[in-house]
Amino acid sequence: MxxxxxxxxxxxxxxxxxITRIFTNADAQWVExxxxxxxxTMLDLYGESIRDDAYTIHDAIDGDFVLRPDFTVPxxxxxxxxxxxxxxxxxxxxxxxxxDGAERKHSFLQMGYELFDRGDHAQNDVEIFSSAMQIAxxxxxxxxxxxxxxxxxxxxxxxxxxxxxxxxxRHVWRPRAFSRxxxxxxxxxxxxxxxxxxxxxxxxxxxxGLRTKPMIEARIERLQLENNAAPLSRTIKELLLEIFAxxxxxxxxxxxxxxxxxxxxxxxxxxxxxxxxxxxxxxSKIDPNQIDFDAGFGRESMEYYDGFVFGFHNQNGKVTISxxxxxxxxEILGQGQKIPAIGLACFPERL
Amino acid sequence: MIKFAIPSKGRLQEDTISWLTARGIDxxxxxxxREYSATIANFTDVELVxxxxxxxxxxxxxxxxxxxxxxxxxxxxxxxxWSSRLSEVAHMGFGFADLVLAIPASWEDVYDIFDLxxxxxxxxxxxxxxxxxxxxxxxxxxxxxxxxDVTNFQLIDSQGATEGVVANExxxxxxxxxxxGATLVANHLRxxxxxxxxxxxxxxxRKADLVDDAAALETFVKHLKG
Numbered sequence: 001m002x003x004x005x006x007x008x009x010x011x012x013x014x015x016x017x018x019i020t021r022i023f024t025n026a027d028a029q030w031v032e033x034x035x036x037x038x039x040x041t042m043l044d045l046y047g048e049s050i051r052d053d054a055y056t057i058h059d060a061i062d063g064d065f066v067l068r069p070d071f072t073v074p075x076x077x078x079x080x081x082x083x084x085x086x087x088x089x090x091x092x093x094x095x096x097x098x099x100d101g102a103e104r105k106h107s108f109l110q111m112g113y114e115l116f117d118r119g120d121h122a123q124n125d126v127e128i129f130s131s132a133m134q135i136a137x138x139x140x141x142x143x144x145x146x147x148x149x150x151x152x153x154x155x156x157x158x159x160x161x162x163x164x165x166x167x168x169x170r171h172v173w174r175p176r177a178f179s180r181x182x183x184x185x186x187x188x189x190x191x192x193x194x195x196x197x198x199x200x201x202x203x204x205x206x207x208x209g210l211r212t213k214p215m216i217e218a219r220i221e222r223l224q225l226e227n228n229a230a231p232l233s234r235t236i237k238e239l240l241l242e243i244f245a246x247x248x249x250x251x252x253x254x255x256x257x258x259x260x261x262x263x264x265x266x267x268x269x270x271x272x273x274x275x276x277x278x279x280x281x282x283x284s285k286i287d288p289n290q291i292d293f294d295a296g297f298g299r300e301s302m303e304y305y306d307g308f309v310f311g312f313h314n315q316n317g318k319v320t321i322s323x324x325x326x327x328x329x330x331e332i333l334g335q336g337q338k339i340p341a342i343g344l345a346c347f348p349e350r351l
Numbered sequence: 352m353i354k355f356a357i358p359s360k361g362r363l364q365e366d367t368i369s370w371l372t373a374r375g376i377d378x379x380x381x382x383x384x385r386e387y388s389a390t391i392a393n394f395t396d397v398e399l400v401x402x403x404x405x406x407x408x409x410x411x412x413x414x415x416x417x418x419x420x421x422x423x424x425x426x427x428x429x430x431x432x433w434s435s436r437l438s439e440v441a442h443m444g445f446g447f448a449d450l451v452l453a454i455p456a457s458w459e460d461v462y463d464i465f466d467l468x469x470x471x472x473x474x475x476x477x478x479x480x481x482x483x484x485x486x487x488x489x490x491x492x493x494x495x496x497x498x499x500d501v502t503n504f505q506l507i508d509s510q511g512a513t514e515g516v517v518a519n520e521x522x523x524x525x526x527x528x529x530x531x532g533a534t535l536v537a538n539h540l541r542x543x544x545x546x547x548x549x550x551x552x553x554x555x556x557r558k559a560d561l562v563d564d565a566a567a568l569e570t571f572v573k574h575l576k577g
Contacts, residue, residue: 205457
């Protein structure tokens with residue numbers, strides 16, 4: 001069974017045991033993850049910002065490692081490396097984050113539960129969310145949900161040029177950049193005019209680095225095409241903004257999305273997905289009208305969530321339980337394979 | 352005793368001593384040439400410590416000295432969350448330097464930070480690699496790019512002659528200190544957008560609540576501010 005640190009208080013021990021039972025009752029298989037993770041993988045996923053959050057450790061021969069800042073990445077890697085399907089994993093252990101003067105600990109305990117399953121999406125979302133609700137039930141926590149899948153699916157369903165779609169999708173996690181792009185595409189912000197009369201690169205300037213002249217010329221050609229493209233329709237822009245602005249409860253959001261879908265039949269699938277999850281929640285005795293929802297929630301957190309997301313905060317405003325769907329992460333780490341996945345993490349010391 | 356660190360050599364030291372002299376502070380260099388300390392005749396509870404300018408931020412951060420002269424770039428790069436422990440006492444009007452992003456002159460498609468983000472994404476897609484930016488200012492550069500929503504880049508460490516690394520193909524662009532920009536132009540580089548930081552030599556002090564002899568520190572700081 002779990003090995004607990006000796007300094008642990010009886011209350012914390014009881015809480016960890018209670019959460020352990022929740023995961024074990026869900027038939028989760030207990031797994032371990034390495035403490036040192038390859039820095040290269042983490043940097044490729046999160047970029048340089050991981051260096052601000054995680055401790056990096058240097059080995060003269062093998063290069064950089066990071067001290068495990070989270071369990072999700074190593075678990076996904078292990079699963080994609082030949083795990084059976086469907087899979088439910090539970091874990092318990094320590095994670096480390098840099099302090100750099102911030103008011104928090106260097107390391108804390110994390111427990112979590114991840115579900116890899118090709119079955120019913122709505123059902124899986126609710127399985128994970130109700131485990132989170134069970135953990136939260138003994139405490140005074142405020143829950144918030146969001147759904148990044150709304151915006152990704154809307155972008156997929158709407159008639160938008162593929163290059164605009166790709167750029168908008170890339171910026172879903174960066175709200176400022178997303179709205180700037182939207183303004184630019186819909187014509188309320190002009191791009192540089194110099195590109196129209198571009199005559200070719202100056203032959204006297206040498207190529208430097210690995211970004212060579214053919215790459216530069218290819219981008220300029222693309223920019224010229226994009227500059228001449230008709231602006232994105234106001235309808236689509238306003239529709240996207242309307243979807244982002246949906247907030248209230250999961251119940252009221254369902255109505256708002258159904259209302260949008262009644263005006264734009266192309267988005268029918270969106271409303272169906274959302275209703276299916278609410279239906280599954282009701283079956284599990286969770287009232288969607290009692291759960292906070294904000295379509296923008298989760299856009300500024302780790303950029304791997306791409307579907308249903310949730311977070312429970314304690315009275316100090318600290319994230320105590322959080323989780324969500326991360327289907328595309330499995331594709332990035334799966335070297336060509338992918339599987340729908342959703343998980344939750346909780347920090348028992350903050351409960 | 353208040354410990355006041357000033358640069359141990361070169362132009363920065365000369366300018367610092369003139370700046371102090373102009374404020375009526377008599378700096379007497381120790382008679383033995385090799386000794387790295389000096390005294391202030393008219394402030395007996397302030398001891399001067401000569402230190403390499405690059406080490407002064409860390410000495411301030413750890414509390415080994417209470418006051419110090421160094422560049423704003425150095426403090427902001429080396430001391431995380433610096434403003435919670437240090438404050439700026441005076442901007443000294445010399446040692447000006449801008450931390451800038453510089454790109455190859457051949458990048459005629461890149462005019463602002465949004466272009467840079469698009470280029471990084473494009474570069475990743477074509478080469479499978481993150482675009483390399485050589486710098487010794489990892490914290491400042493990383494923060495700036497993150498605040499501006501740039502992703503898909505990689506910081507490469509370069510402790511000197513950074514202008515040359517692009518020509519040598521160690522990196523695609525750089526983030527470095529420049530005063531006139533002439534070296535950048537000579538290396539076929541062009542400054543992108545506004546500087547990340549405009550820096551000058553500055554007197555930094557530890558916050559009063561972190562110093563034992565806060566009264567002595569305050570008297571001296573008041574004098575420096577004039």
